[in-house]
Amino acid sequence: MLHKLGMTETTMESLSKRAKVLEKKPMTLAERAYLPAIFQGLSITMQHFFRAATKKQVTIRYPEETRPFSPVFRGLHVLKRDEKGRERCTACGLCAVACPAEAITMVAGERKKGEENLYREEKYAVSYEINMLRCIFCGLCEEACPKAAVYLQADKMAPPRFERDEFIYGKDRLVEPVTPDNRSKRGIQLTPEQADKLRTQLV
Amino acid sequence: MDFPPLAWQGVVVLVVFGVSLLIATYSTYAERVIAAFLQDRVGPDRAGPFGLLQPLADAVKLFTKEEFFPAGANRALFVFGPCLAMITALMSSAVIPFGNVLQFGDTAIHLQGIEINVGMLYVFGMVSLGVYGIMIGGWASNNKFSLLGAIRAASQNISYEIAMGLALIAVLMMSGSLSLREITFQQASDAPFVWQDIFNWNVMKQPLGFIIFIVCAFAETNRTPFDLPECETELIGGYHTEYSSMKMGLYLFAEYINVFVASAVMSVLYFGGFNFPFQSELRDWLVSSQSLELVTASNIITIVGLLGLFAKIFSFIFFFMWVRWTLPRFRYDQLMRLGWTILIPLAIFNILLTGGLITFGIIK
Numbered sequence: 327m328l329h330k331l332g333m334t335e336t337t338m339e340s341l342s343k344r345a346k347v348l349e350k351k352p353m354t355l356a357e358r359a360y361l362p363a364i365f366q367g368l369s370i371t372m373q374h375f376f377r378a379a380t381k382k383q384v385t386i387r388y389p390e391e392t393r394p395f396s397p398v399f400r401g402l403h404v405l406k407r408d409e410k411g412r413e414r415c416t417a418c419g420l421c422a423v424a425c426p427a428e429a430i431t432m433v434a435g436e437r438k439k440g441e442e443n444l445y446r447e448e449k450y451a452v453s454y455e456i457n458m459l460r461c462i463f464c465g466l467c468e469e470a471c472p473k474a475a476v477y478l479q480a481d482k483m484a485p486p487r488f489e490r491d492e493f494i495y496g497k498d499r500l501v502e503p504v505t506p507d508n509r510s511k512r513g514i515q516l517t518p519e520q521a522d523k524l525r526t527q528l529v
Numbered sequence: 530m531d532f533p534p535l536a537w538q539g540v541v542v543l544v545v546f547g548v549s550l551l552i553a554t555y556s557t558y559a560e561r562v563i564a565a566f567l568q569d570r571v572g573p574d575r576a577g578p579f580g581l582l583q584p585l586a587d588a589v590k591l592f593t594k595e596e597f598f599p600a601g602a603n604r605a606l607f608v609f610g611p612c613l614a615m616i617t618a619l620m621s622s623a624v625i626p627f628g629n630v631l632q633f634g635d636t637a638i639h640l641q642g643i644e645i646n647v648g649m650l651y652v653f654g655m656v657s658l659g660v661y662g663i664m665i666g667g668w669a670s671n672n673k674f675s676l677l678g679a680i681r682a683a684s685q686n687i688s689y690e691i692a693m694g695l696a697l698i699a700v701l702m703m704s705g706s707l708s709l710r711e712i713t714f715q716q717a718s719d720a721p722f723v724w725q726d727i728f729n730w731n732v733m734k735q736p737l738g739f740i741i742f743i744v745c746a747f748a749e750t751n752r753t754p755f756d757l758p759e760c761e762t763e764l765i766g767g768y769h770t771e772y773s774s775m776k777m778g779l780y781l782f783a784e785y786i787n788v789f790v791a792s793a794v795m796s797v798l799y800f801g802g803f804n805f806p807f808q809s810e811l812r813d814w815l816v817s818s819q820s821l822e823l824v825t826a827s828n829i830i831t832i833v834g835l836l837g838l839f840a841k842i843f844s845f846i847f848f849f850m851w852v853r854w855t856l857p858r859f860r861y862d863q864l865m866r867l868g869w870t871i872l873i874p875l876a877i878f879n880i881l882l883t884g885g886l887i888t889f890g891i892i893k
Contacts, residue, residue, distance in 0.1 A: 361740070364852075364855075364856065367855045367856060368851060368852070368855050370855075371567045371851065371854060371855040372567075372851070374566070374567050374568065374569055375563070375566045375567050375851075377569065378565070378566040378567070378568075378569050378570070379566055383569060383570065383571055384569070385570060385571040387571070387574070
């Protein structure tokens with residue numbers, strides 16, 4: 327190949343056949359007059375105008391439309407309940423240790439008698455806080471959790487807020503809510519006092 | 530109530546004033562939508578239906594922004610600059626004949642601010658004065674970029690006014706009058722065919738003159754491809770670099786009013802003004818078949834002509850914006866070369882050509 331190139335006087339052969347040979351010729355009168363080129367340009371932009379006016383634009387009008395999330399997207403955290411509606415978290419602290427951004431804190435407490443339908447094991451998290459401004463949404467807490475309690479949802483993000491302290495999410499915003507229908511489905515039975523306690527937690 | 534004719538004329542002037550402002554306001558909206566569409570985008574669609582309240586939102590924003598005076602600026606001239614730009618822009622629309630006469634009993638309302646027999650000269654005078662607004666503002670800012678923009682504006686406008694005036698002379702040679710109303714009437718035709726109606730428009734007799742005129746109009750209104758006075762890439766914002774809040778708004782507004790006036794002048798000079806094809810046939814038909822009075826029929830023709838003129842004006846405004854989002858900016862030496870070595874000789878050639886054609890009776 328190389329000796330071939332040396333022998334022939336042609337330049338390197340184009341494999342894609344897309345290369346255009348440019349010739350530097352003096353401009354023709356039409357080119358120098360500039361007006362034909364202007365009208366050519368105008369017609370191109372006009373095609374875009376009608377395309378934008380008639381077809382659907384690629385723009386996504388954000389608050390009304392949203393781009394679909396990836397199924398492996400790591401968004402806002404949730405503290406799951408088990409099939410009976412009890413909190414799975416046992417406040418072991420492995421998520422807090424795993425967290426590279428030091429975004430998770432918690433206070434452990436002992437389950438009292440009569441709260442078996444609220445917490446799955448004898449130990450539970452009295453408070454559990456994630457600072458969403460520190461969190462880097464790496465998902466290591468999810469991997470570290472032995473009780474399958476903390477998950478990063480694939481369809482939710484921490485919304486913007488005006489105050490910094492509003493980004494510290496407590497149990498009120500992290501624990502999966504107990505709605506009337508999933509309560510009956512999952513067989514959770516709350517005493518009136520427990521219901522009050524839960525309500526104060528949620529508010 | 531007895532309403533003297535002068536008072537009617539005052540009302541017309543106020544309406545023209547209001548319409549100029551309204552069109553300038555919505556030009557800002559149109560510019561954004563057109564720019565967006567030409568670039569496959571959506572444009573403003575948040576404020577009101579289709580974003581139609583966007584100009585109001587802009588006005589609120591501009592009025593409530595901080596009013597900033599640069600250190601070392603000449604405060605009086607700094608304020609006077611945008612005012613002058615705005616005043617001259619608004620004054621130039623006064624002589625444009627937007628329509629023929631509306632007749633109500635004894636009162637005849639001319640749909641024109643002021644009828645003066647040197648109308649075209651008046652428009653030219655106002656446009657020339659508009660440069661002072663830019664120059665004073667640029668000079669008073671005490672900023673080298675503003676000053677450069679102002680100098681560019683001045684030299685550009687002076688250069689292109691010559692070619693513009695020469696292109697206009699060819700039209701005046703045919704019309705024999707500087708009155709815009711008179712020029713409009715001369716473009717009317719009683720010929721029975723539509724092509725003759727349109728053929729009577731000056732653009733058919735002066736195609737070269739029209740091209741020169743429209744190129745110069747782009748330069749006079751400081752629109753792309755000749756927007757070197759504000760040239761963001763080189764001069765930050767050119768003459769309005771130091772301006773903020775509504776003083777900035779006045780400059781931008783004056784530009785859009787200038788675009789409106791330039792479009793109106795081109796429609797009147799070259800595209801028949803308020804004349805439209807079949808106007809005399811339509812009037813005859815209204816009188817004979819619909820048995821309307823001649824006065825009523827004429828009024829209908831006047832209103833249709835008014836709408837026709839505005840359709841022409843809006844087409845030109847659209848063209849201004851279309852070109853802006855198509856062509857890149859000229860280099861300064863290219864701008865000067867185009868003005869002095871191409872447009873001015875062409876305009877002189879056009880005058881000679883027109884003179885020859887008139888002498889041999891080919892056009893009148």
